[in-house]
Amino acid sequence: MTRRVLWNGHFRRGRDANAMTRLCVALHKVGQCPHCGLRPAVTEGGTTTRLDPPCPNPAGLTRQVIEVDVPSGLIAVANDLRPLFPDAWADANANLPAGRRAITAAYAEAGMAHAYVGNSRPALVQAGRFAYYIGGNHRGLWNVLTHIPTDLWWFSLADHAECLRRAAVLDVDLDALCSFVLGVEPGRYRVVHDEGRGRAYEPRARISRVGAAEPSGDHLERFLALYEPPGRIVPEFLRREGFDWATVEDRRRALAVAADTLLVVIGSDERWHPRGWPLVRVPDDDPCVDLPGLAGMEPFPWYPLCDSSPLLAERLAPDWTRLALEVLQHMVDTGLPLEENRERAGRSLALARRSIPLLRSRLDPPPVG
Numbered sequence: 514m515t516r517r518v519l520w521n522g523h524f525r526r527g528r529d530a531n532a533m534t535r536l537c538v539a540l541h542k543v544g545q546c547p548h549c550g551l552r553p554a555v556t557e558g559g560t561t562t563r564l565d566p567p568c569p570n571p572a573g574l575t576r577q578v579i580e581v582d583v584p585s586g587l588i589a590v591a592n593d594l595r596p597l598f599p600d601a602w603a604d605a606n607a608n609l610p611a612g613r614r615a616i617t618a619a620y621a622e623a624g625m626a627h628a629y630v631g632n633s634r635p636a637l638v639q640a641g642r643f644a645y646y647i648g649g650n651h652r653g654l655w656n657v658l659t660h661i662p663t664d665l666w667w668f669s670l671a672d673h674a675e676c677l678r679r680a681a682v683l684d685v686d687l688d689a690l691c692s693f694v695l696g697v698e699p700g701r702y703r704v705v706h707d708e709g710r711g712r713a714y715e716p717r718a719r720i721s722r723v724g725a726a727e728p729s730g731d732h733l734e735r736f737l738a739l740y741e742p743p744g745r746i747v748p749e750f751l752r753r754e755g756f757d758w759a760t761v762e763d764r765r766r767a768l769a770v771a772a773d774t775l776l777v778v779i780g781s782d783e784r785w786h787p788r789g790w791p792l793v794r795v796p797d798d799d800p801c802v803d804l805p806g807l808a809g810m811e812p813f814p815w816y817p818l819c820d821s822s823p824l825l826a827e828r829l830a831p832d833w834t835r836l837a838l839e840v841l842q843h844m845v846d847t848g849l850p851l852e853e854n855r856e857r858a859g860r861s862l863a864l865a866r867r868s869i870p871l872l873r874s875r876l877d878p879p880p881v882g
C-alpha cells in the first residue's frame with residue numbers, strides 16, 4: 514500500500530534522493546525543507562503521512578531584495594569580503610536556499626551585499642546610468658566592467674571606504690580580497706537577487722540606486738563590544754542540541770559535551786568572535802548560569818587534541834581560558850579512552866600537559882618589577 518504524503522507546501526522533488534523525500538521514506542527522520550529551513554514534524558494517521566506546520570515559502574525562495582549604502586561613491590567588488598564583516602552573523606546553513614537567504618540578510622544588515630551565484634564567474638555589467646547587473650556570460654560586450662571570480666560561489670559588494678576602515682580595524686589585507694573597484698554615484702543601492710533555476714546567462718542580481726545613503730552607525734564597533742561568557746553560551750549550545758540546562762541531570766557531562774564541540778574539535782562549524790568566544794547567539798534575557806568544575810568526573814571521550822584545537826588559541830577570553838583549563842586538566846587526570854589509537858591519545862595527553870602552564874600564565878597577572 515502506498516502512503517499518501519501531505520507535503521503542506523514543503524519542498525519535494527520527484528524520486529531522486531533529497532532531504533525531504535528521504536524524510537518521508539524514513540518517516541521519523543525529519544529533514545530540513547530547503548525552501549523554508551524548517552524541520553516539519555511528521556505525523557501519521559491512517560494511510561497518510563503529514564508534515565506540519567505548513568511551509569511559509571511554498572513557492573520556493575526566489576527574489577530577495579536588500580539595500581546597502583555607498584556613501585563614498587566607490588564599491589569594492591569581490592568574490593569574498595567576509596573577513597571584513599565578522600559582524601554579519603547568521604546561524605544558517607549555506608547548503609540550503611533558506612540558509613543562503615538568511616546569510617545574505619545578515620550581511621546586508623552589516624552593510625555588504627553578499628549573495629550566491631554558483632560556480633559561474635559572473636560578469637558585472639553596466640545596464641544604465643546608475644544601474645548594473647551581475648550574471649551571465651557576456652564576454653566581449655562593451656558594457657562588461659569585470660568578471661567576479663567565484664572561488665566561494667558568491668559575490669560581495671560593499672562601500673570601498675568602509676572596507677578600508679574595516680581592513681585597518683581588523684588587520685585584513687583588502688587588496689588581497691578585492692578584485693575591482695566600481696565608481697558610482699554616492700547613495701543607497703538596492704540589490705535584487707535571484708538564485709534562479711534559470712539559464713546561466715540570466716542576471717543573478719540587479720543593482721540600482723534608490724536614493725541618498727542612510728548610514729546607521731558603526732555596526733562593526735557594536736559587534737566588537739559584545740562578549741558572552743561560557744555560562745551563557747553553554748546552555749544555549751545544549752538547547753540547540755535538544756537539551757535543557759535547567760533539567761539536565763548530569764551537568765558535568767553536559768558541560769563536557771558542549772566544551773568538546775566548542776573548544777576541542779577542530780573544524781567544527783562554530784565561528785569565533787575576535788574577543789575569543791564562539792559565536793552562538795543567546796537571547797538577551799537568558800541568565801548566565803554557574804557551570805560546574807570537571808574535577809572528579811569519570812573519563813570522557815574527548816576528541817583528540819591537536820595544536821589547532823580552539824582551546825589553545827591565543828585569542829581565548831579569560832572565562833573561556835578557565836574552561837579550557839578544566840578540559841585539559843580532566844584529560845590529564847583521567848586519560849583519553851582511545852583504546853584503538855594509543856599513539857594519538859598519547860600525543861593528545863602530552864599536548865594537554867604542555868599546554869596547561871601556558872594557559873595558566875595567560876590568566877596570571879604579569880610579575881611586578
Ligand SMILES: [Zn+2]
Binds near residue numbers: 522524551567568569
Ligand atoms: Zn518548507
